[in-house]
Amino acid sequence: MTSFSFYRKLASFLLLIVGSQSVMAQTPPPAPATDEPELVEFDTSKTRSIAVPALVAPAPVDTAAGNSAALGRQIAEVISSDLRASGVFETQGPNGLRAIALPEVTAPQFDYWKGRTVEQLVQGFVRVGGDGNLTVGCYLYDVGFGNETTRLGFNVPPREWRRAAHKCADAIYAKLTGELPFFDSRIAYIAETGPKGKRVKRLAIMDSDGANHRFITNGQATALTPRFSPNYKSILYLSYVDGNPRIYVYDIDAGRQRLITQSRNPTFAPRWSPDGQTILYSMAVAGNTDIYKISASGSGTPVKLTTSPSIDVGGSFSPDGRQIVFESDRSGSQQIYVMNADGSNQRRISFGSGRYATPEWSPRADLIAYTRIAGDFRVGTMRPDGSGERLLTDSWQDEAPTWAPNGRVIQFFRTAKGSGKTSIWQVDLTGSNERQLPTPVDGSDPAWGPVLP
């Protein structure tokens, strides 16, 4: 096959992706429709072997992000790394695998890969167009059956090559597990440095794999509990910049921030509603903390949702926006409650031993993640009716779980006893595949955003 006919064939499925508004060329298969709150549909004890040779770069040229041949290898590395980190796959390559010729991309040598005990094969190419953008083709083959199962293509500016890799890994993950994708997403968190008694805490953001890391605040004021807006344009977080704990909305592009509400009272524990239209927060008035909501537009008046004389704090919307899960010590100790979004029908759902804190509703609606305090802090999940409690981690202090956009992986932060050093970890819903995320300095308060468009 000539290169010309190859690209003509390719053009039939390529979608143009403009600027940062990249879109998936192919919609991933939907997760199996089920009302059962099954914890995991795939068997993580049986990992699948995937080979990811370097993507082919026909007629390599230099781009703004390096030579396209190097990008072909780097994209394969990111795909391989994403899939391996998911815990579901054993990956080979690109290191240690032979180079692929362009015709092989659409006509794999299945017998060769069978000989390497590979079950699944990912191949692809990187081409640089006349406009300088990259066209990345990504193909998934079932080696045993000898057929193609997924193909997709992206057109991205060179600087966004990692997103093409994440989209490819997401499509493969979705195809092979039946779960929704989550690699092409971002995380806001607090970067920590300095001794325990004088910790410097800065707002920072990064890709889901720790790449493209960026500090947003300089650390002069303590920053806590960030939350990415659903469209990734702004971040809610707490800052002591005026000496008091207050929630601000930080506009990422403009580099400016504003208070969410003009009040002399301390505000904390911010959350977005799933549609980004409403901000949930906690406010202490004369020492008593209750939960409020306010329009994200900056106009409108706050609506008070709880009225108990106890601490009502935190809160996280259900994916349909109709309910809110929050914590309260109205029973005498911290426990998890659910209420309607207007504050009605407040009811306790946690009844196990110990205290329960920091609930976050899964984007898939089926579960609520929380911190269980019984001396140590552990991360767990329960159904929205409080049943099916499961503890996923076991360490001195694992705190503040945040869901991956597919609701199948949970991130949290771990504090070391004594030193107070913090690190960001993730674990899947079976409690296995626990691993630390790479961050340039210590990290806490992770908040996982949705899959990028």
Next chain:
Amino acid sequence: MKTNTIKMAAILLASTALVAGCGKKKVEALPPVAEGTEYAQPEPAPPAPVNQIVPGSQEDFLQQVGQFGDRILFETDRFNVDAEDQATLQRQAQWLALHPNARITVEGHADERGTRDYNLALGERRANSAKNYLTSIGVDASRIETVSYGKERPSALGSDEQAWAQNRRAVTVTVQ
């Protein structure tokens, strides 16, 4: 090592004195060094000049309310002001009565065994408990600000009961 050497010397001198004894004046033994003392005893600080502490200042406040008189401590998850706390806050109120222009901030803190948001709320409760008691004994509420630091600013750095007890606190700081 240094400690041991000094001790040895002390014992040696003492035995020499015993042997030499007999009506002679005893050789003065060196004062014993405290067990586990790692550093030389500090020189006693020279008395501060009287005019160095400005009345109404933070230094003056700390000197007048006594050691740890700037803070009250709490049980786990509690925020009530007990009799001991009341005595502490009364001394603070006396100082405030002497300095009617002074203003204070009460900082509420929690230990590291609570989650972040809850601890911010708990710190608020503790700071307000101290404020409410101070106002109940006559301090004008307008002179008192509160701020919660949750578990962000521990005073004791360990991860043990003793450190946690010191960190569950409401600390009064004068506003300059």
